[in-house]
Amino acid sequence: MKEILQDSEEREYQKILNAYRLTGKTIFPVKENRIGLRFETFYNAKYLEPYYIFLEQNQENEQLSIFRHTLPHFIPLDELEAKYLNKDMNKFANMVDDYLQAFVMRREEVRTLTNNKLNRKPRVNNAYSSIEFTILLKDK
Numbered sequence: 001m002k003e004i005l006q007d008s009e010e011r012e013y014q015k016i017l018n019a020y021r022l023t024g025k026t027i028f029p030v031k032e033n034r035i036g037l038r039f040e041t042f043y044n045a046k047y048l049e050p051y052y053i054f055l056e057q058n059q060e061n062e063q064l065s066i067f068r069h070t071l072p073h074f075i076p077l078d079e080l081e082a083k084y085l086n087k088d089m090n091k092f093a094n095m096v097d098d099y100l101q102a103f104v105m106r107r108e109e110v111r112t113l114t115n116n117k118l119n120r121k122p123r124v125n126n127a128y129s130s131i132e133f134t135i136l137l138k139d140k
Contacts, residue, residue: 024101025093033057034067037093039100043108051100053077055085064089074127075099103127 026038037053056067063086071077075096084092106128114121122133 025097030054033059037096039093039097041100041104043104048104048108053096071096071100072103072126074129075103 024040024042026040028036028038030036034054034056037055039051039053041048041051051070053069053071054067055064057064065085066077066081069077076099077096080092080095080099084095110122110124110128110131120134120136122131124131
């Protein structure tokens with residue numbers, strides 16, 4: 001009976017977690033003084049890869065700092081951390097999410113364009129903020 005109740009509680013917890021994931025941002029405990037932020041990315045109503053930031057709380061002054069992350073290197077995380085992390089966690093998470101969603105949208109738009117319209121693969125930088133492509137015109 002105890003196993004059935006535990007199973008039911010775990011399923012309920014998973015349902016709640018999935019509902020929170022629909023918002024695109026979730027926070028979860030990692031260790032005693034660490035928490036994780038999960039950012040869901042999506043395009044065209046489909047979930048793509050998640051990104052994570054792991055925060056560590058300083059025991060002396062209770063300030064948070066970034067311990068580890070999986071974000072692309074071109075996202076100005078140091079700047080966002082200094083400006084928002086210990087002042088407005090919501091703003092910090094929203095700004096990170098905005099950068100991630102913008103990157104994923106640019107990347108997926110280039111992929112769509114490449115698959116549907118272009119004869120050649122375009123040249124892009126890692127952030128997909130600079131795109132160079134060639135158009136070949138056919139004679140009639």
